Amino acid sequence: MSKKALVVDDEKAIVKGIKFSLEQDDIVVDCAYDGQEALDMAKATEYDIILLDVMLPKLTGFEVCQQIREFSNVPIIMLTAKGDDMDKILGLEYGADDYITKPFNILEVKARIKAIIRRTVRTTDTAKVMTFGDLKLNEEYRRVFVKDKEINVTSREYELLELLASTPGKTYSREELLETIWGSDYPGDERTVDVHIRRLREKLENNPSEPRFVRTKWGAGYYFQA
CATH class of the missing domain: 1.10.10.10 (Winged helix-like DNA-binding domain superfamily/Winged helix DNA-binding domain)
Structure with missing residues (x-):
């Protein structure tokens, strides 16, 4: 079964690029362009991973991450400004699993996503x-x-x-x-x-x-x- 990702950024060119690249690996991609839209989609759909920009209209990425953590432990990767350590720390404080600094290499993004998805895949063995x-x-x-x-x-x-x-x-x-x-x-x-x-x-x-x-x-x- 294909994995599902939600990509959230108000820069449509970035979203389009990530979506195209992930779809080459058979990942189904939904897109959101502001924080409220992202939160609504996360409530309505079960995703395997969410890529979430920090700076968003309506709700910030931090606010979205914090509210998602009230109902889901879906892996979240924050997209942060280059060299802004405070954004990275705050992202982790609000419950993000990882962060990637802009500008980023799409191959790095894909590698991080695959690594997190591999670790979170449920096995069919007897529960230990x-x-x-x-x-x-x-x-x-x-x-x-x-x-x-x-x-x-x-x-x-x-x-x-x-x-x-x-x-x-x-x-x-x-x-x-x-x-x-x-x-x-x-x-x-x-x-x-x-x-x-x-x-x-x-x-x-x-x-x-x-x-x-x-x-x-x-x-x-x-x-x-x-």
Whole structure:
């Protein structure tokens, strides 16, 4: 079955170029040109990935991302201005999985999309569940539960949690986590890891400032406490 993507940008030439390129790889592409249209389409259709520009009419990309996260964990890649680190950090804060800096190479865009889709494809194997007290990770469907209530996490947040939880007590440096989850060619820095760890704690922990599960080993990195 073909994958579905939503491309959102108010520059129609950019949307047209991305749409044409993705369709060469049998990806079905819908297009939106302002934030409200994008939000309405995300509510009406289940997408495999969303490419979302930061600067949009009606609603900003940040606002769209934040509102989508209230009902969906669809992977979101933010398109940000060149060299604007604050946009990148804010995108991650609002729940984006990744970001690409404009101007971009369409081959890089396609590579990022394919990598994220591969990681989020559901398998048909028997579900494997990791359980740590009130915390459960369903590895087949990439879902997280706390006290049997599902927690809405992004694909990156899930991958980070799954890696840490699969080896309790092992400390991973921020560099190791960045390379393992985001890849060695990822242009971001270690703040990306810190943002995702903080968001995970806010979602999982009763008291994020004193985490029960995702712990810090000062000067070394992060580890999972089973």
